[in-house]
Amino acid sequence: MGNSTEHEEKEIRGLLQSDALYNYVLETSVYPREIEPLKELRDITAQHSEAWMGTAPDAGQFITMMLKLLNAKNTIEVGVYTGYSLLLTALTIPEDGKITAIDLNREYYDIGLPIIKKAGVEHKIDFIESKALSALDRLLNDKEKEGSFDYAFVDADKGNYWNYHERLMKLLKVGGVVIYDNTLWGGTVALSCEEEVPEIYKSNWKPILELNKLLAEDPRVQLSHVPLGDGITICRRIY
Numbered sequence: 389m390g391n392s393t394e395h396e397e398k399e400i401r402g403l404l405q406s407d408a409l410y411n412y413v414l415e416t417s418v419y420p421r422e423i424e425p426l427k428e429l430r431d432i433t434a435q436h437s438e439a440w441m442g443t444a445p446d447a448g449q450f451i452t453m454m455l456k457l458l459n460a461k462n463t464i465e466v467g468v469y470t471g472y473s474l475l476l477t478a479l480t481i482p483e484d485g486k487i488t489a490i491d492l493n494r495e496y497y498d499i500g501l502p503i504i505k506k507a508g509v510e511h512k513i514d515f516i517e518s519k520a521l522s523a524l525d526r527l528l529n530d531k532e533k534e535g536s537f538d539y540a541f542v543d544a545d546k547g548n549y550w551n552y553h554e555r556l557m558k559l560l561k562v563g564g565v566v567i568y569d570n571t572l573w574g575g576t577v578a579l580s581c582e583e584e585v586p587e588i589y590k591s592n593w594k595p596i597l598e599l600n601k602l603l604a605e606d607p608r609v610q611l612s613h614v615p616l617g618d619g620i621t622i623c624r625r626i627y
């Protein structure tokens with residue numbers, strides 16, 4: 389885990405009934421199996437002022453298994469930050485696999501890039517510095533890309549998740565999977581009115597609630613809403 393106890397305590401932000409229980413999962417099942425490049429990237433990210441944005445390692449471990457089960461080769465990453473979920477994807481897909489990774493801020497990507505290079509997987513990544521919506525629209529303009537992706541991970545601006553979903557339903561092949569991150573929004577989705585929502589969660593509270601409702605009603609996907617990390621919603625395109 390991190391370098392100091394104080395840091396470790398700040399890092400805990402799971403949804404289980406206690407921080408101690410979340411820590412137990414991390415210490416017992418996640419950290420001992422986290423491979424060196426991911427640990428290194430997580431440690432470097434922990435020094436950054438927005439380290440809370442990094443993907444939770446327990447969710448990351450699950451995503452790694454999902455990628456293997458799917459045999460994913462051609463993937464999309466919406467929201468890269470320093471690249472924890474990007475790196476785990478690059479390390480998991482085959483040698484000739486490709487990740488189209490989109491983020492409007494290349495400076496974040498550059499923080500993790502030396503570790504990605506050292507891990508020998510940079511050649512699998514096509515980094516696009518752009519707003520995700522226009523980047524996905526550009527992908528859709530290329531007819532060959534339609535229905536060509538096995539997997540996508542969405543972890544950018546929450547207010548656009550549904551817009552990303554509409555595009556991903558065309559870009560993913562039938563049977564392909566998209567995972568949306570932070571869909572339990574620190575547990576605040578269970579609160580009944582906005583006044584009860586802590587200030588830091590307010591801005592995206594309604595968009596996440598709306599997204600969860602829309603996804604649950606979407607007949608194009610099989611769905612599972614899992615309390616890993618900050619909540620992930622796994623959607624498998626069924627037609």
Ligand code: SAM
Binds near residue numbers: 443470472493548
């Ligand atoms: N998955 C990353 C990881 O494992 O560390 C964390 C992603 S972080 C929560 C969100 C990222 O989305 C930030 O790097 C931010 O620059 C990017 N972002 C926010 N709004 C965006 C947009 N409209 N288009 C593209 N990227 C965006």
Ligand code: CA
Binds near residue numbers: 441442443543569570
């Ligand atoms: Ca996230």
